[in-house]
Amino acid sequence: MARQLAPRSGAKPPPSPDVVREIHGRLRRAFGPLDAPVRRDPIEELILTVLSQKTSDVNRDRAFEAMRARYPPWEALANASTAALADAIRPGGLSNTKAPRILAILAEIREREGSLDLSWMHAAPSERVREYLLALPGVGPKTAACVLAFSLGRPALPVDTHVHRVARRLGFFGERVDAARAHDVMDSAVPARLRISMHVGLIRLGRTICKPGRPRCEECPLRDLCPTAPLYLAGRLRHGHELARA
Numbered sequence: 001m002a003r004q005l006a007p008r009s010g011a012k013p014p015p016s017p018d019v020v021r022e023i024h025g026r027l028r029r030a031f032g033p034l035d036a037p038v039r040r041d042p043i044e045e046l047i048l049t050v051l052s053q054k055t056s057d058v059n060r061d062r063a064f065e066a067m068r069a070r071y072p073p074w075e076a077l078a079n080a081s082t083a084a085l086a087d088a089i090r091p092g093g094l095s096n097t098k099a100p101r102i103l104a105i106l107a108e109i110r111e112r113e114g115s116l117d118l119s120w121m122h123a124a125p126s127e128r129v130r131e132y133l134l135a136l137p138g139v140g141p142k143t144a145a146c147v148l149a150f151s152l153g154r155p156a157l158p159v160d161t162h163v164h165r166v167a168r169r170l171g172f173f174g175e176r177v178d179a180a181r182a183h184d185v186m187d188s189a190v191p192a193r194l195r196i197s198m199h200v201g202l203i204r205l206g207r208t209i210c211k212p213g214r215p216r217c218e219e220c221p222l223r224d225l226c227p228t229a230p231l232y233l234a235g236r237l238r239h240g241h242e243l244a245r246a
């Protein structure tokens with residue numbers, strides 16, 4: 001069973017375990033099976049997650065396919081020039097930021113391992129994997145959670161931009177909670193066996209109903225469980241400026 005973190009002083013507690021299970025059940029009923037994406041090698045998932053930053057899945061996948069086509073062996077990718085890699089991954093956006101980040105990660109792994117093989121992670125404890133990933137340049141808790149969840153099948157709940165927004169509106173944490181704390185709160189509030197599917201369900205809700213700007217609370221399956229819904233429905237939250245009274 002998940003151990004709930006004590007709320008920080010002045011903060012409201014996250015939803016109770018019963019409410020968390022109800023949220024999960026309703027998401028599954030609304031969106032069908034909340035299956036994780038196809039499982040990839042740790043190194044693939046790691047680089048794919050870097051490419052996913054601030055872009056759509058379609059453009060991320062285009063960038064990933066173009067990158068793999070140009071540099072089939074990982075060693076070839078690690079030896080690429082920043083400019084050439086940026087050119088290859090341009091379909092994914094922010095290529096001038098992502099290319100040096102990818103090369104720095106690969107260089108650090110090669111320095112540590114003498115190769116780009118991360119298959120040892122399959123047999124390693126989750127905490128060791130998480131610490132290893134978080135010590136790579138530019139790798140934060142979301143990327144580490146994506147590798148744990150989607151490559152290794154471990155109980156992790158990546159908090160991306162959609163999950164962060166929806167979970168905040170649902171009262172899991174407050175406005176100023178950073179990414180690391182958000183991951184801690186979600187891990188403590190959501191039982192291990194529900195974490196990956198909860199991630200998938202919250203993303204689906206965030207993309208279709210609980211969108212940035214004004215969410216469509218009228219049609220949300222979680223409306224009666226959501227502390228923010230009455231404020232939106234009463235027009236007390238302004239488009240794009242949450243918690244600002246209209």
Ligand code: SF4
Pocket residue numbers: 166169170209210211215216217218220221222223224226227228229232
């Ligand atoms: S009720 Fe509204 S704010 Fe709450 S989760 Fe649903 S869409 Fe988002």
